[in-house]
Amino acid sequence: MSGRAPEHPMPRRDYGGDLPYAGPGPTFAHVPLVLEPADLAGADVVVIGAPLDQATSYRPGARFGPRAIRDADIVGPPAARPNLALGVDPLAVLRVVDHGDVGSYPNTVESLHAELRTALGHVLDAGAVPVVLGGDHSVALPMAQALSARFGAHGFAVAHFDAHGDVELETDVLDHGNPFSTAIAQGHLSAANKVAIGVRGYWPTAPDELAYWGARGLRTVIMDEVVERGLGAVLDEVIERLQSRAPRVYLSVDMDVLDPAFAPGTGTPEPGGLATRELLLAVRRLARELDICALDVVEVNPMIDVAGITAGAAHAVVLEALGGMAARSTL
Ligand SMILES: [Mn+2]
Numbered sequence: 001m002s003g004r005a006p007e008h009p010m011p012r013r014d015y016g017g018d019l020p021y022a023g024p025g026p027t028f029a030h031v032p033l034v035l036e037p038a039d040l041a042g043a044d045v046v047v048i049g050a051p052l053d054q055a056t057s058y059r060p061g062a063r064f065g066p067r068a069i070r071d072a073d074i075v076g077p078p079a080a081r082p083n084l085a086l087g088v089d090p091l092a093v094l095r096v097v098d099h100g101d102v103g104s105y106p107n108t109v110e111s112l113h114a115e116l117r118t119a120l121g122h123v124l125d126a127g128a129v130p131v132v133l134g135g136d137h138s139v140a141l142p143m144a145q146a147l148s149a150r151f152g153a154h155g156f157a158v159a160h161f162d163a164h165g166d167v168e169l170e171t172d173v174l175d176h177g178n179p180f181s182t183a184i185a186q187g188h189l190s191a192a193n194k195v196a197i198g199v200r201g202y203w204p205t206a207p208d209e210l211a212y213w214g215a216r217g218l219r220t221v222i223m224d225e226v227v228e229r230g231l232g233a234v235l236d237e238v239i240e241r242l243q244s245r246a247p248r249v250y251l252s253v254d255m256d257v258l259d260p261a262f263a264p265g266t267g268t269p270e271p272g273g274l275a276t277r278e279l280l281l282a283v284r285r286l287a288r289e290l291d292i293c294a295l296d297v298v299e300v301n302p303m304i305d306v307a308g309i310t311a312g313a314a315h316a317v318v319l320e321a322l323g324g325m326a327a328r329s330t331l
Pocket residue numbers: 137162164166176254299
């Protein structure tokens with residue numbers, strides 16, 4: 001080591017005395033923790049964890065998803081996450097806070113949904129965009145209920161990335177395969193306002209479901225169509241379609257839309273899905289070109305994840321959505 005000072009000293013970051021791998025557990029991207037609903041005033045985006053998997057049909061464990069997604073942050077403080085491609089730091093442009101998790105013990109699907117609905121109401125009343133970290137996809141029902149209460153059942157459209165349609169025709173018992181059909185049956189969502197992208201797999205009721213909903217205006221882009229037309233062309237159509245249906249869009253991302261090679265940690269994987277890069281670019285584009293009123297990222301199951309691949313992808317999905325929203329807000 002020479003004693004000479006370097007000609008171009010590297011800027012040093014202020015870690016605020018904290019480290020990315022230490023401490024009592026991070027908020028999402030180390031944004032401020034705001035637990036009191038009254039203190040949400042002024043927030044643009046509010047992150048809420050929904051740790052439930054009681055509505056899972058196959059492998060449970062998504063209740064650990066919110067913690068895993070927050071833990072997937074590899075940067076630590078300060079809360080600055082500049083998006084290199086967009087040239088914008090969403091955490092500088094948007095006031096993003098973490099509202100903690102819903103849930104108390106003992107709990108049921110219904111009690112967790114009720115708590116989430118209440119929390120979503122607080123966020124929407126504050127004029128902020130809720131970002132829900134799942135949890136299983138049953139959370140889409142309280143999401144639709146809260147959005148319907150705020151904007152009306154026809155006041156929002158849904159862009160839904162998923163290997164599964166989540167529109168089972170049986171809606172008497174809620175599970176993670178029927179949140180959207182239940183929301184439609186309850187009058188909280190218009191079928192014609194919904195588009196699903198990346199659907200595939202072999203579940204027996206799918207052909208009947210997709211035919212039934214297709215006749216009612218619900219658009220399902222199966223994975224083969226994504227491959228044949230290209231994701232860009234599909235997104236062109238999705239954006240135009242959703243813009244024509246409603247002034248704002250609820251973006252719902254089931255991580256099993258990714259190929260299991262990119263998202264092994266999910267309860268009901270289906271081979272042949274999107275690559276992480278494709279999903280991140282798609283989410284960024286939708287968030288930039290549409291007015292996003294809510295986001296959920298669901299079905300991260302850390303119990304069967306490998307090296308945190310799925311949680312890391314979910315974390316990046318949120319950051320890309322925030323980046324797109326921030327870029328849109330500065331247009
Ligand atoms: Mn789903």
